[in-house]
Amino acid sequence: MLLTLLVSVALGALAGATELFDRNLAYASPFTNAIHLSHDTRSLQKRHVEFVKRQSQLDDTQSSDGLTDEHYPTFYGGDFSSSPFIYNGGINFTHSVASGDPLDTSVLLWTRAVPIGSQLPDQSIPVCVTFRIFNNANLSGKPVDSGSAFTTYDVDFTLKVEAKNLKPDTHYSFQFADCTNPKTVSPVGTTRTISSPDTAAAKVNGGKPLTFAVFSCSRYQDGWFNAYGVAAHNTSAEIFVHLGDYIYESLGNGAKIGRQTLGRELATIADYRLRLNQYRTDVSLRDAHQKAPWITVCDILLRRDDHEVADQAWKAGTADSNDTAVGCSFSPSGACFTDRKLAAVRAYHEWMPIRQVDPDDKLRIWRNFQIGKLLDLTMLDTRQYDRDITDLYYNTVINSIADVTNRSLMGPEQESWFYNTLDQSKERGAIWRVVGQQIVFTQLNESDAFDVDAWDGYRANRNRILDHLYDNKISNTLILSGDSHANWVSDLAHPNDTTTYDPVTGNGAIGVEFAGTAVTSSSPFGSGVSPANADKQSQVLVGVNTDLQWSEGSYRGFFTLTLNTTHANATYFAMRNISNANLDGFASATFIVKAGANKLSRPVAGGSVLAGVLKNQG
Structure with missing residues (x-):
């Protein structure tokens, strides 16, 4: 009993x-x-x-x-x-x-x-x-x-x-x-925590400048995640933002530096869990998560770049998987896109301190953080939410359709929401509009070739955004970008428009883009490219691209963005060695944007950088 x-x-x-x-x-x-x-x-x-x-x-x-x-x-x-x-x-x-x-x-x-x-x-x-x-x-x-x-x-x-x-x-x-x-x-x-939306800009963060550390593209087999450790131990960053490719779905041989990936190309939830488990054993990544809150710009909380699921993602597939009987066979795992995506999203949510998404709106994850009257931090999904088809390597028509008016990187719902968010930010008196998204926004002409997996493949969509900023006189917009595995800093203006915009003075620009290199993923200038050889390519790029003010392609690293009521300061950090675990990094360049100027302060980077090439030296 x-x-x-x-x-x-x-x-x-x-x-x-x-x-x-x-x-x-x-x-x-x-x-x-x-x-x-x-x-x-x-x-x-x-x-x-x-x-x-x-x-x-x-x-x-x-x-x-x-x-x-x-x-x-x-x-x-x-x-x-x-x-x-x-x-x-x-x-x-x-x-x-x-x-x-x-x-x-x-x-x-x-x-x-x-x-x-x-x-x-x-x-x-x-x-x-x-x-x-x-x-x-x-x-x-x-x-x-x-x-x-x-x-x-x-x-x-x-x-x-x-x-x-x-x-x-x-x-x-x-x-x-x-x-x-x-x-x-x-x-x-x-x-x-962040400030409440109605906090006066001068009182945000107790009146002290607020610093973000910004990362992208961490490929385990390419090197040690030292950039995270430098940010955690050697900067004053209080919020960490990741702009995609937190993990990679692919395999690669990193055994010679003690970075051999486990498992196979990712397809099932067990695969994704194993890869996240392995990534999170890196000491620098562990320290960075322990040090500060993260806002992961991934297609789960806010958005995801493509490698969190698979390469070259769009709304209905990836380069090696889509939802057709033939498409499934492209993947080494035999997995179809939707199954693979759901497994990735679930595992990512288990392993990351991020909030849930809405399954009734195509897994919408774009949203806005109002951090007092100092800034709006607006996160976009430029990878999966209603994105029209991208370059899948075997389809070669994307460049020819990049200017089609109704072609969209964002989808009409997200695009409309973004414009409204920019308008509301201006109306509520926020000083800065910081836009986090995965891919390079500014046009990059690379020897008469364009990366049509970035905004250069969706030119009409980019022009509509620029038109909205110009037509509505929305100032102090800073776009943060990842994905490209190199550093790029540009004034924001319509591509090749030297009538409205002066690349020497910066007059006529409507904002600034800060695009950061990878934590470890290889440079597009060549795997292991030396600073000297990378600078030769950068010299050409800053010469032929009107808006581009700085290019650097050798060092792996990250950048910080510090905001107060009068200035935005972006400092780029370069890792000297990622073949072993260390904190050996240095500040390679610093850029200033004055509130209301909508351009990089001249001389750009004070006229001198420790890596890369400026459009105008001195």
Whole structure:
């Protein structure tokens, strides 16, 4: 009778425990309101409850005497040593901690809690993890928010929770722990919230300049991710922005530098999980996630560049897979595009501190962050959302249709939303409009050849954006770009328009583009190209491209963007060596944009750079 009563009490508590599954957003990710594509936490709870019932139901001839299982204590108040409720064999926080997608009163916190020991949990046994977030580095006093959540093999033992009730524009420290052994703790992470939209520009970030670190294109087999470490340890960056190609789907031989990729070309969720797992073992990437919140400009939170799924992506396929019987055979894995995309999106959401996307609007992930009256940070999806066909290598007609009026890189819905967002940003009095997107916006004539997988393949769409900026006198627009594996800094103007725009003075421009090189991926100027040989190519490029003011193609690295009410400062960092783990980098060039000028300050980069070539030296 007593056993029956206690089991009843325990199961009653279990019935209310769905919130412990629900609090882990990895189960709900990547889709809002789409249980059939996500994990139904009610089903997970039911699986858990049924397992408890099965273990607890004893007939008259059975006894629980001698049945002890120290790996599975009850979590809900009863003492049933033979009833496995949560795992108690010890956990390992294998990939440290991370945070991301900061709002003014909340931020997402992430970790991975992997069971250890010889007796791993049954699929019905959750791992329980607690989190606490504090407004001080010592983790002292009462936490601002805290709680517990479950994780299981269903989501690769990842854990993603939203810390709420935070203050705007505030720095925090956080830590995870094992529910069953509070002495087992994760490393301490640091994060922050952004300012509320109505905060005066001069008061954003406590009145201090706000710095972003901007990255793209991290190919594991090409080198060590030292750029992330330099940003984390040697700059004042407080928010990290990634502009695509956080992982690569392909294989490559990095064994000679200790960077051999595991698995095969990515197709299934197991493939994508394995690759994300391997990437996140890099020490510099680990430190960068632990140091500051990330806004990943990927087709999951905000957008994704193509390699997070596969190369040369558009709305209905990639270079080696699409949704036809023939198209599926192009992929070495035999996977079709939609299956591959859904697997990539789900795994990415498990492994990254990012919010869910809307499955009812073509996985829309474009959106806007209002960071006080200092800036709007507008993230676009220029890879997958309703994007017309791109260069797939075997189709050679894209250049001939690049000027077609109704051809779109963004799709009409996103394009209309973008114009409205720019207008609203101006109307609300924000000083800067910072636009994060994957691919180079400015025209780049490379020996009479154009990269039609970038904006040069969608010229009418680009012209409409420039027209909107000019016609509506929208100032202080800064476009951030990745993907190209080289550095480019340009005034924004209509291509080849030397009537409105003067490339010497910058007069007539409507904004500036900062395009950054890769963290590790090879240069388009040639794999391993020397600075001297890269500069020879850059000299030609700045000469033939009207808007292009600086080109650099040898060094791997990143750049920071620092904003205050009067200036924007972009500093480019170059890594001297990515063949081993180190923090050996230097600032190669610095650019200033004055608020209201809509052009790079002259002389550009102060007239001198430590790498690359300026259009006008001195």
